Amino acid sequence: EDKVVQSPLSLVVHEGDTVTLNCSYEVTNFRSLLWYKQEKKAPTFLFMLTSSGIEKKSGRLSSILDKKELFSILNITATQTGDSAIYLCAVSRLQGAQKLVFGQGTRLTINP
Amino acid sequence: DVKVTQSSRYLVKRTGEKVFLECVQDMDHENMFWYRQDPGLGLRLIYFSYDVKMKEKGDIPEGYSVSREKKERFSLILESASTNQTSMYLCASSFRGQGNEKLFFGSGTQLSVL
Numbered sequence A: 001e002d003k004v005v006q007s008p009l010s011l012v013v014h015e016g017d018t019v020t021l022n023c024s025y026e027v028t029n030f031r032s033l034l035w036y037k038q039e040k041k042a043p044t045f046l047f048m049l050t051s052s053g054i055e056k057k058s059g060r061l062s063s064i065l066d067k068k069e070l071f072s073i074l075n076i077t078a079t080q081t082g083d084s085a086i087y088l089c090a091v092s093r094l095q096g097a098q099k100l101v102f103g104q105g106t107r108l109t110i111n112p
Numbered sequence B: 001d002v003k004v005t006q007s008s009r010y011l012v013k014r015t016g017e018k019v020f021l022e023c024v025q026d027m028d029h030e031n032m033f034w035y036r037q038d039p040g041l042g043l044r045l046i047y048f049s050y051d052v053k054m055k056e057k058g059d060i061p062e063g064y065s066v067s068r069e070k071k072e073r074f075s076l077i078l079e080s081a082s083t084n085q086t087s088m089y090l091c092a093s094s095f096r097g098q099g100n101e102k103l104f105f106g107s108g109t110q111l112s113v114l
Helices: none
Strands: A003-007 A010-014 A019-026 A030-038 A044-049 A056-058 A061-066 A071-076 A085-093 A106-111 B004-006 B010-013 B019-025 B031-038 B042-051 B054-057 B064-070 B073-078 B087-094 B109-113
Touching: A003 A085, A010 A019, A019 A030, A019 A085, A019 A106, A030 A071, A044 A056, A044 A061, A044 A071, A071 A085, A085 B042, B004 B087, B010 B019, B019 B031, B019 B087, B019 B109, B031 B064, B031 B073, B042 B064, B042 B073, B054 B064, B073 B087
Parallel strands: A010 A106, B010 B109
Antiparallel strands: A003 A019, A019 A071, A030 A044, A030 A085, A056 A061, A061 A071, A085 A106, B004 B019, B019 B073, B031 B042, B031 B087, B042 B054, B064 B073, B087 B109
16 A cells, blocks of 8 residues: 655744654655645645655755655755644655645644 | 635534535646545545546545536535544645646635534
């Protein structure tokens, strides 16, 4: 059975800290891995990763994929209270790529 | 910007009621989805539609049905609501073809069944 596991499930840090969120997967015919940010509304797209070792970066957020070890990390540097959210990891497969398999999500809380 | 609009943000229904959740997207996307989100379980796919009048079961279709009569609108129907269907329901859409795994989500409907 295809599976995506995120860790930790919950994380509380102080503003300015750097955090690393983890996502491991066991999926047949892997195609891509996606990260979403969910505040109190619609999940919004952050990154899509298809190749190992190539870092994707957007401001203070970055992500990388390791297809050999079957995991991805999402890094957030110099965290701000606006980074507080649930971070969702999802994986797509070669067939039926649009039907994503989601992890449980990591709830990140940034305290001032 | 893509906009996916869900008709209600919060909904309270009684056990046994028929419930309609509506979703509209304005980007001419072929694919539309209904997920439910529960703490500790993440998002689980209920139903998926890849074209008008076309649908496919997801991982947890039991107790639900869907309707897609127009391209921009995808409805989720709970024929007889039960308490275990209390959840956050998220609608999403995407293009067909390359990049179709990049979903655009609505803001969700928090449904409580009493």
